[in-house]
Amino acid sequence: MDYEFHWSIVWRHMPEMLQGAFVTLHVSVLSMLIGILIATPLAIAKLNHNKFFSPIATVWVEIARNTPGLFQIYMAYFGLGALGIHLSPYVAVLCALAFVNTGYLTETFRGGFQSIPKTQYSAAKSLGMSRFQSYRHIILPQMFRRIYHPMTNQFIWAILMSSLGILVGMNELSGETQRLQSLSFRTLEFFIVAAVMYFIITKLVLLSTALIARKLFKGEI
Amino acid sequence: MIQIKNVHKSFDDLAVLKGINLTVNKGEALSIIGGSGSGKSTLLYCINAIESIQQGQILVDDIDVHASHTNQDKLRQKLGMVFQQWNAFPHLTVLENAALAPRIVKKMRKEEAIEIAKKELIHVGLGDKLDMYPTKMSGGQQQRLAIARALAMRPDYMLFDEITSALDPELVGEVLDTLRMLRDDGITMICVTHEIAFAREVSDTVAYFHQGVIEEIGPPEQVISNPQKQTTQHFLRKVL
Numbered sequence: 066m067d068y069e070f071h072w073s074i075v076w077r078h079m080p081e082m083l084q085g086a087f088v089t090l091h092v093s094v095l096s097m098l099i100g101i102l103i104a105t106p107l108a109i110a111k112l113n114h115n116k117f118f119s120p121i122a123t124v125w126v127e128i129a130r131n132t133p134g135l136f137q138i139y140m141a142y143f144g145l146g147a148l149g150i151h152l153s154p155y156v157a158v159l160c161a162l163a164f165v166n167t168g169y170l171t172e173t174f175r176g177g178f179q180s181i182p183k184t185q186y187s188a189a190k191s192l193g194m195s196r197f198q199s200y201r202h203i204i205l206p207q208m209f210r211r212i213y214h215p216m217t218n219q220f221i222w223a224i225l226m227s228s229l230g231i232l233v234g235m236n237e238l239s240g241e242t243q244r245l246q247s248l249s250f251r252t253l254e255f256f257i258v259a260a261v262m263y264f265i266i267t268k269l270v271l272l273s274t275a276l277i278a279r280k281l282f283k284g285e286i
Numbered sequence: 287m288i289q290i291k292n293v294h295k296s297f298d299d300l301a302v303l304k305g306i307n308l309t310v311n312k313g314e315a316l317s318i319i320g321g322s323g324s325g326k327s328t329l330l331y332c333i334n335a336i337e338s339i340q341q342g343q344i345l346v347d348d349i350d351v352h353a354s355h356t357n358q359d360k361l362r363q364k365l366g367m368v369f370q371q372w373n374a375f376p377h378l379t380v381l382e383n384a385a386l387a388p389r390i391v392k393k394m395r396k397e398e399a400i401e402i403a404k405k406e407l408i409h410v411g412l413g414d415k416l417d418m419y420p421t422k423m424s425g426g427q428q429q430r431l432a433i434a435r436a437l438a439m440r441p442d443y444m445l446f447d448e449i450t451s452a453l454d455p456e457l458v459g460e461v462l463d464t465l466r467m468l469r470d471d472g473i474t475m476i477c478v479t480h481e482i483a484f485a486r487e488v489s490d491t492v493a494y495f496h497q498g499v500i501e502e503i504g505p506p507e508q509v510i511s512n513p514q515k516q517t518t519q520h521f522l523r524k525v526l
Binding site for chain 2: 182184185187188189190191192193194195198202203206207210282283
């Protein structure tokens with residue numbers, strides 16, 4: 066093996082790499098927030114067998130869970146593009162990630178809701194709480210506590226899947242790495258550093274979610 | 287006053303209540319006894335509209351509970367309920383458990399809600415547990431918390447659904463003592479219970495439910511000590 070490593074070029078481009086890492090984090094966080102916001106009502110609709118939204122939720126979940134992420138990003142970028150809806154790479158990847166997150170989280174949330182004893186609903190009701198108040202103060206806080214760790218996994222998955230942004234020319238960490246290595250041909254160095262950065266990002270995310278959990282969830286379930 | 291007039295209730299094909307008539311006046315304590323499946327718990331769920339009814343009428347202070355124009359959320363503020371399975375809200379402290387509903391349902395100021403909650407919690411003997419989480423407490427303590435939480439809403443009536451049935455035997459006493467205390471306070475209550483001795487001691491009226499009908503009703507000296515119907519005698523022989 067006579068490959069000679071040249072790291073200095075990577076250090077010179079560190080600011081761009083860090084910028085790419087920031088975009089990666091940014092798009093994943095946003096896709097999670099959107100996923101949570103849509104998955105919550107979809108899970109409730111599914112549990113209540115809502116005539117209109119429950120079938121939508123089912124179709125959404127099935128597509129999101131049974132098609133490759135690559136396909137979803139292509140659909141958002143090239144597919145919609147063919148129909149005349151031109152999204153920027155960032156928005157296309159965000160849509161695809163949010164779509165998949167919503168699909169998985171809907172099922173996770175549904176399981177979370179189901180794990181809460183029916184008597185909690187009755188107790189809230191018997192105190193005169195409206196349906197909305199029961200969900201807001203009693204059911205949702207307990208549900209989020211129970212699905213917090215599965216949700217964290219989904220977040221990590223979103224960070225890693227965002228690397229597919231490379232395929233539509235997005236300037237997230239992988240796309241940025243791709244661009245930089247093509248300028249210098251130091252492929253191995255750039256991708257090793259990128260891999261280490263992904264590793265650090267996910268570890269930092271896990272650490273911060275654990276810290277947030279400790280602050281948020283004082284009582285035990 | 288709670289008036290129950292010819293109430294019928296069924297789950298699909300299973301008729302659970304078959305024409306119940308009952309009146310509970312302010313300040314009275316009614317105990318409902320009977321075997322499992324006799325419909326006694328279902329009646330409580332119908333009184334506070336957690337379950338619907340198919341026929342008849344339930345009036346709480348002349349408000350028709352199941353009428354379509356009745357605001358049931360508001361109506362439930364009149365009716366405190368404690369369940370068989372103690373269901374404290376596990377994500378809230380003892381104090382937050384009791385203060386939440388007064389604050390968000392009755393729209394009280396936070397300080398006011400906390401003050402009322404504290405008072406009720408001290409009343410049931412949980413004054414030293416305010417900042418604890420309920421999962422750290424015994425079943426008896428959690429059940430007393432459920433009572434205080436219901437009382438903090440200052441209901442006009444209390445409904446108790448076999449609240450000692452799921453407790454370890456040694457914890458039953460503290461919960462019954464709390465009920466006795468409420469009785470001394472003159473709170474109107476309907477207790478579905480298996481504690482026959484307790485029913486005899488605290489109730490003004492005892493109703494024996496059998497297969498969805500009231501088989502026998504009257505003062506405890508009569509129904510429990512001197513039952514007329516064979517089914518009642520049979521039931522009491524089994525449980526006493």
